[in-house]
Amino acid sequence: MNITIKDVAKAANVSVATVSRVLNNKNNVSEEAVRAVNRAVDDLGYSPNFLGRDLRKSETKRILAIIGTTEQSFYNDVLRGMQDAAYVEGYDILIVTTRDNAEHEMHLLGMLFSRAVDGAVLLAPRLDSKTISDLSKRYRIAICLERLDIDDILCVTIDNERAGFDVTSYLIAKGRKRIGLITTKVRSQSSVDRENGYRRALKAAGIPYDEKLVYYGDYDLSSGTRGCEELMSLDSKPDAIFSISDTISIGAMTYAVQHGITVGKDLLFFGFDNITYSHMFMPRLSTVDQPCYLQGKTVIEKLIANMKTDTPDKSTYMLPHSLILRESTGD
Amino acid sequence: MNITIKDVAKAANVSVATVSRVLNNKNNVSEEAVRAVNRAVDDLGYSPNFLGRDLRKSETKRILAIIGTTEQSFYNDVLRGMQDAAYVEGYDILIVTTRDNAEHEMHLLGMLFSRAVDGAVLLAPRLDSKTISDLSKRYRIAICLERLDIDDILCVTIDNERAGFDVTSYLIAKGRKRIGLITTKVRSQSSVDRENGYRRALKAAGIPYDEKLVYYGDYDLSSGTRGCEELMSLDSKPDAIFSISDTISIGAMTYAVQHGITVGKDLLFFGFDNITYSHMFMPRLSTVDQPCYLQGKTVIEKLIANMKTDTPDKSTYMLPHSLILRESTGD
DNA sequence: TTGCCTATTGAAAACGATTAGAATTTATTG
DNA sequence: CAATAAATTCTAATCGTTTTCAATAGGCAA
DSSP: OOOOHHHHHHHHTSOHHHHHHHHTTOSSSOHHHHHHHHHHHHHHTOOOOHHHHHHHHTOOOEEEEEESOSOOTTHHHHHHHHHHHHHHTTOEEEEEEOTTOHHHHHHHHHHHHTTSSSEEEESSOOSOHHHHHHHHHHSOEEEESOOOSSOOSEEEEEOHHHHHHHHHHHHHHTTOOOEEEEEESSOOHHHHHHHHHHHHHHHHTTOOOOGGGEEEEOSSHHHHHHHHHHHHTSSSOOSEEEESSHHHHHHHHHHHHHTTOOBTTTBEEEOSSOOGGGGTSSSOOBEEEOOHHHHHHHHHHHHHHHHTOSSOOOOEEEEOOEEEOOGGGTO | OOOOHHHHHHHHTSOHHHHHHHHTTOSSSOHHHHHHHHHHHHHHTOOOOHHHHHHHHTOOOEEEEEESOSOOTTHHHHHHHHHHHHHHTTOEEEEEEOTTOHHHHHHHHHHHHTTSSSEEEESSOOSOHHHHHHHHHHSOEEEESOOOSSOOSEEEEEOHHHHHHHHHHHHHHTTOOOEEEEEESSOOHHHHHHHHHHHHHHHHTTOOOOGGGEEEEOSSHHHHHHHHHHHHTSSSOOSEEEESSHHHHHHHHHHHHHTTOOBTTTBEEEOSSOOGGGGTSSSOOBEEEOOHHHHHHHHHHHHHHHHTOSSOOOOEEEEOOEEEOOGGGTO
16 A cells, blocks of 8 residues: 555665665665666655654654643744754754643653653643653653753753842832732742742842732733732732733733823833733833743753763753843833 | 563563553453553553554554744644644644745655654645645645635635625725735735735725735734835825734734824724734724634544545635724724 | 675564464353 | 363564665676
8 A cells, every 4th residue: 555665675676775775875875776766766756654764763853842832922932943953953843732731741741751752842841840850860851941940850941030030129229119020820930930039139128028919820911910900909009010921011011001000100010031022012011031042942952962872961051031121111 | 771562571471462452451351461561561661662553553643733833823722722623532733833934844744754643734834735735635634724726625714815805895884995905925825815805895895906005024013013104104095904914913003003193093903813912902903803723623623534534525614704893993 | 717805785683562363271061 | 071162362473664794796806
C-alpha cells in the first residue's frame, strides 16, 4: 500500500542500504546509484517514514514547548526565539497546551517518556517542583519564563523578584505610599517572586504590608477590572497599582478611566511584559520589558547542548529586564 | 540502557506478548499476570516507546495544527475546540507555526508525509491551493478558518464573503456613502472573500467602488493606525471604516481617537473576530463574531471521521457568523 | 597473471513495540 | 479418567528504517 524504501530499492535496482545512504547524503556511494535512487524517489513520490527512522536512530529531532494557553500574546516572541535556535540545529518545535491543568501537563510529558520527542521546555509549569525536578533527572527538560524553587534544573528566565522590587521601589520613589498589587490566584513562581519583590521594596521603604491591598485574580483583562474595582472600594484607597501582567493592568486601567480617575496622577499603573497593546492606548502603560525572544533562543540552545552531553547544565540563567516608563506613571 | 518491554517481561517472568497485552488492557490475560506486569512496570519506571508502537500500528494518534503565528489571539478558542474534539477520540493536537512562510509550511507538512502525525489542519495556508489540493488526495488534510478556491478538500469556515457583505450593507444602511476598507497585503482567501463581499454590497447599493478607499497593510495594530491615517488624509475622507480584523480596527480607531475624531458619529468603525479587547475600550468596537470554538471542534471531528473511511468527506462547511453592534457604529 | 588496496555494494541485524498462530495450561464434560 | 473445550501464554514475524560487516568489483603494481 504505502511506498517504502524497499520499493525504491527495487525500482532503482539497488539494495535498501544504498537507498538509505543516498537519502542521508553519505559520500560512499557512486554517482550512478545516486541518480538511479533519486529518479526512483521522484517517480514513486516516496518520502521516508520517520517512525522507522526515529526508532532506529532513537531520536526524533523534535522538542516540545509546553505552554498554558496560546492566549498570552508575549509567548509569540518566546516561541520565535525557540524556533530560530532549533532551526539551526535541525530541530522542530512542537507547541502543546496544558490549559493550565497539571494532569494534562503530565499527559503531554508522556510524549517525552515515550520518546516521541527528544526534549521539552516548560513555559508555565503547573506540576509541583518536586515532580519536575525528578523528571529532569531522567529526561531532557528545561524551564523558560519561570523557575523552580528546587534549582537543579535548567532554567532561563528573568529575575522576577528583582523586577517586582524595582517596580515597587519606583512607585515609592514617586511618592506613593499605598501601593496595590493585582496578582493571580494561581501561584506560578513568577507571580510569587514578583509579589516577594513587592514586599521587599515596601519593607525597605518602611511601609507596612497591608494584605487588603493585594488582589488575587486570573490572567485576563476582566480580572484586572474587577481587581481595580475592589481595591478602589477600600476605605483607604491605593495611590498606585502594580499588576503582574499588562493584560491585567490594562483591564485595571480601563476601570479607572471609565470612573473618571486621572491615571498617572491620582492613580499610577504599572504592568508587566510590554505587550503591543500596552503602548497603543492613552494613557500608555508603564511596564517591565523582558527579553522574550532571547529567553526562547537561549533555552533551546542550552537544552540542545544538554542533549549532546552526559553532564547536563542545570543552571538558572536570569536575563536582564528593564522598566519602561510611560504616561500611566506620569512619565 | 533504556528500559524496554523486554526488561519488564524478564522482571515479571512472562513474555513480551503478555506485557504488551497488559499494557493495552486486553482481556485475555490472567489476574496474576496483570499484577506481576504492573509491579514490574512500577519497579522499573517503564513507559512504552511510542516509536516502536507507532511504527507497528502505523498510527500516531497525533494531529498537526498548522498556524501562522500564535499572535492572533482568537486562535486560542479554535485550538481549544480542536483539542476537546481530539481528546474524546484519544488524539493529541500538536501546534506548529509557519511564520507565514510557504516554504516552512511545506517543511512542516513533511511530518505528515513521513507519518510522524496522522493528519493536519491548516489554519492559515500560504501554499497555493493547487499544491494543497494535490496533497489532500494522498493525506488527511483539512482547512479551518479559511477555504480554498479549489473546493475538493475538507473545509470548516464561515461565509466570509457574506460577512463582508453584511458589514458593508449595515454601514450603508446607517447612511454611510464613503466606506473605507483596511485589509492585508497577504491575500488570504478570507481577506479576499471579505473584500469581495464589501464590493458586492457597494454595487448592490449603487455606490461606485473607489480603490483609494482600500488600504493594504499587515495584520497588526500599527498597520491599522497607518491605514486610518492614510484614509483620513484623502481629499474626500471616508465616513466609515471596515477592517478585516479587530486588531487592525483597534489600531485604526486609536488613530481616530487621538486625532479628535468622534468615533461612532463622524466616523464609524467595524472590525472582525470579536476578540476580548474589542469590547474593553471606549468606544467599544462593533465586530463580526465567528464561532471559533465550534469551527475548531468541527474540523477535528470531520477529520478524524475521514481517517476512518476510504471515502473521505471533502465538503466545505460554513458555520454561521453574526454582527455585534457596539458604540463604534453609534449603536 | 597474481595480489593487494580502495571504492561500492548488499545481506542481515538491530531499534521496540504489536499480534498472528502455535503451544501450553487449566477447566469442563461425559 | 480420558477427551475436549476454553483460557492463557509464548514464539516469531512484522512495521520501515539505519548501520555493521562481509563481499564484490575495479584499479594498479609487481
